[in-house]
Amino acid sequence: MAIGIEVDGIEKTFFVAEKETGVLGAIRGLFNRRYRRLKALDSLSFSIQSGEMIGFIGPNGAGKSTTIKILSGILLPDKGKCEVLGITPWENRISHVSRIGVVFGQRTQLWWDLPVIESFELLRDIYRVPNERYRQNLDELSQMLDLTSIFNIPVRQLSLGQRMRCDLTAALLHSPSILFLDEPTIGLDAPSKLAVRGFLSRLNKTLGTTIIITTHDLDDIESLCKRVLVINSGRLLFDGCLEDLRKSFFRERRLKIDFDECNSDFHVLDLKIVSREGNRIIFSFDPESISAPVLIQKIAEKHNIRDIFVENPPIEEVISRLYHDSNK
Amino acid sequence: MKDLRLYFRLVSVSIKSQMEYRASFLMTSFGNFLLTGIDFVGVWVLFSRFGKLKDWSLPEAAILYGIINMGFALSEAVFRGFDTFDRMVKSGDFDRVLLRPRNTVIQILGQELQMMRIGRFSQGLAVILWGGLKLKIFFSIPCLALLLFAILGSAALFSGLFVLQATLSFWTIDSLEIVNTVTYGGVETAQFPLSIYNRWFRGFFTFVIPLACINYFPAHAILGKKDVLGYPEFFGWVSPFFGFAFLWFCFKIWEFGVRNYKSTGS
Numbered sequence: 001m002a003i004g005i006e007v008d009g010i011e012k013t014f015f016v017a018e019k020e021t022g023v024l025g026a027i028r029g030l031f032n033r034r035y036r037r038l039k040a041l042d043s044l045s046f047s048i049q050s051g052e053m054i055g056f057i058g059p060n061g062a063g064k065s066t067t068i069k070i071l072s073g074i075l076l077p078d079k080g081k082c083e084v085l086g087i088t089p090w091e092n093r094i095s096h097v098s099r100i101g102v103v104f105g106q107r108t109q110l111w112w113d114l115p116v117i118e119s120f121e122l123l124r125d126i127y128r129v130p131n132e133r134y135r136q137n138l139d140e141l142s143q144m145l146d147l148t149s150i151f152n153i154p155v156r157q158l159s160l161g162q163r164m165r166c167d168l169t170a171a172l173l174h175s176p177s178i179l180f181l182d183e184p185t186i187g188l189d190a191p192s193k194l195a196v197r198g199f200l201s202r203l204n205k206t207l208g209t210t211i212i213i214t215t216h217d218l219d220d221i222e223s224l225c226k227r228v229l230v231i232n233s234g235r236l237l238f239d240g241c242l243e244d245l246r247k248s249f250f251r252e253r254r255l256k257i258d259f260d261e262c263n264s265d266f267h268v269l270d271l272k273i274v275s276r277e278g279n280r281i282i283f284s285f286d287p288e289s290i291s292a293p294v295l296i297q298k299i300a301e302k303h304n305i306r307d308i309f310v311e312n313p314p315i316e317e318v319i320s321r322l323y324h325d326s327n328k
Numbered sequence: 329m330k331d332l333r334l335y336f337r338l339v340s341v342s343i344k345s346q347m348e349y350r351a352s353f354l355m356t357s358f359g360n361f362l363l364t365g366i367d368f369v370g371v372w373v374l375f376s377r378f379g380k381l382k383d384w385s386l387p388e389a390a391i392l393y394g395i396i397n398m399g400f401a402l403s404e405a406v407f408r409g410f411d412t413f414d415r416m417v418k419s420g421d422f423d424r425v426l427l428r429p430r431n432t433v434i435q436i437l438g439q440e441l442q443m444m445r446i447g448r449f450s451q452g453l454a455v456i457l458w459g460g461l462k463l464k465i466f467f468s469i470p471c472l473a474l475l476l477f478a479i480l481g482s483a484a485l486f487s488g489l490f491v492l493q494a495t496l497s498f499w500t501i502d503s504l505e506i507v508n509t510v511t512y513g514g515v516e517t518a519q520f521p522l523s524i525y526n527r528w529f530r531g532f533f534t535f536v537i538p539l540a541c542i543n544y545f546p547a548h549a550i551l552g553k554k555d556v557l558g559y560p561e562f563f564g565w566v567s568p569f570f571g572f573a574f575l576w577f578c579f580k581i582w583e584f585g586v587r588n589y590k591s592t593g594s
Contacts, residue, residue: 014592074426076591090590098429109424113345125337126428128330 003083004050004178004210005071010080012041012066012234040066041077042234050085050177051208053201055225055242057215059323063234064214068180071212072102085177098127101171105183108167110155116166117151120173127174134173141169144199161192168199178210179203185217197223218315230319232326246318254311255283255295260304271295279306284313331434338438346443353444360447364401368393368455371519384521387462388551394456395475395543396518399482400511401449407487409439413494422589432586433579436494463551471550474564478546481568482518485542486511488571488578495578495585510537518543523556530557538574541567 015035040063048054058064069075070082073089073096082088089096103109110119124134142148145165150158158166164184171179181200185193201224203209213220221228221242228245230238238245255271259279274282285295292310299305346353371393375386404411413436416422425435456475465471493507514537522530522544533539541563548555549564 069423072427074423074590093426094429097427100427102427107420107424111341111345113348114341118341122337122341125334126430128429 002050003047004052004085005046005048005212006081006083007047007067007071008045008081009043010041010045010067010070010077010082011039011043012063012070012075012077014038014040040234041070043080044231044234044236045080046229046236046239048210048212050210051204052227053204053211053213053225055213055215055221055228056231057218057221057228057319058231058237062232064231065182066234067231068102068182068212068214072100072180073097098174099177101174101176101179103164103167103171103179103181103184105164105181105186108155108163109170110163110166112156113154115152115154116147116158119155119166120170123170123173129174133175137173137175138169141172144202145169145195161188161195164188164192164196165199168196172203172209175207176209178212181211181213181215183215183217184213185215185220193217193220200224218319222315230322232323235326237322237326242315245322246312246315251286251288252284252313253287253292254309254313255285255292256309256311257281257283257299257305258307260306331431334430335434335438338435339441342438342440343443356444357447360444361451362447364397364448365451367397367516367519368451382521382523382556384523387459388547388553389520390455390459390462391547391550392521392543393519394452394459395478395547396482396515397452398449398456399479399542400486400515401445401447401452402479402483403486403490404448405442405445406437406483407490408442409436410487410490410494412440414497417497417589426590433582465550474546474550477565477568478542478550481542481546481571484571484575485538486514488575489514489537491575491578491582495582498585498589514539521547538567538570541570 014037016038018034018036044063044067056064056067066075070077071084071089073084073093076090084096085099087096109123110116111122114122120138123129124131129137142151145168147165147169150162150166153162155163155166168184184200185196188196197220200211200213204211211224213225215221226241228238228240228242229236230245238248254274257280259281261279271283271285274284276282285292296305296308368390371389372386375381375389381389409416413422416425416436425432428435489507489511493511496507514533517525517533518539522533522540525533530540534541545555545559545563545567547553547564548559549561555561555563
């Protein structure tokens, strides 16, 4: 498959003016302002094939938006190379941005006062989409996202879920090969989230659109992305599939048992108790050193068990441990 | 050419959404007419007290007044996007402009054509018509041409200032007041003949911000007056183009600002 995005050692440092406190400090700041260097990206490299669906995650201030801004051509890195579909994004803005689509979950690119359909028509003219292709794209998208009934409603009257569906359509009318999504499910209710996820995975499968999602909602990633890039403090921490991430950073499994009686005596093996709530106790164990069936058997020999669940720890915990370790 | 089509497309959307609130449009336009009209009352009071200012009569000053107000109103309406550009930078909407495959200036101009500025425009027009009728001028083609050049030139000059103000917001958020003293201050200044001011002030508004070129010199040519400052009469014809030269220069600075924005972020 062709390489879609190639990032090689990009670096970016921001200079942030330090604010001094108090009125005197503010006056001093007028004449002699001190700047703090903030390294947003520190030799970041990765490459993405065309047609991939990538989850791009990291804590706040990790450098996610900076990376997206550089990839979309609106910010220049201090150092390093970057090619998107064969061209350097910031060198040829107009031809670059006509091949990508960008959706910000917290901002709309639609015209607030206009009916939805008129925003779409304006975007058609801005992107110079030939009429026939516009018709075709609009038909397809509005069918997939169930939009036809809201075409004539002004954008300001839409619900958040409806607005997000319209924003997705707006970003795709010019058939971009790469779609950047910045927190596309933020604030959405459950059905809308599912609708957006379902749509994205269909888009990726049927049209082969490369999709890059930044999000804090790890369910988005779990249900959509085979591959995740984790960054913190501008450095790449992990690049691979979600399963590997779990394995390499957080091997433990969880065993959740409901006992018949409330017993405090659990010195079976050296099991760690994660939490305890009435008759329900959650243990953690390492599947490499002891297998679940053996463990359960050993517990069942001594205690009456009512119910059992074996689970992976929630992905949130994996990620936060990863962030935590990288900050040390 | 295609950009021009996009401009009209965007602007027609802006006008349409302003017309949705018709009562509001009518009220603000009328308010703008009255509010800016108070300036002329000030001019009138001054002349009725002193009779003449450096051999300028009130109807003659009305020509200066009309040119500058009509030009400024045009500029305020058309360059509204640049006037409020600091908000675009703050909200991150400028990023959206950069993400679209079209000329950024066209997109910013297309943002809004502020129709209520018709208040100041018609007020300036009324004053200039009154002055013209009183002096019995304007009824020749050259006179109308001079007037048109001067109005367009002053619109270009103020637009340049709006572009400059927008460019500043790439670096700082709150220093727009500095530019306001030159835009609004410039309008106030140019409502009176330049010859009443002192030397360095005249110099500033002739050579740094070429305010004299788009109003004082053309007004001499229109009125057939001899300039007490000794500038030749053909200046009235050529100088309005300094307004456009100024606008062009400001766009160059703007481009530099955009490049800086792309390398520093916000």
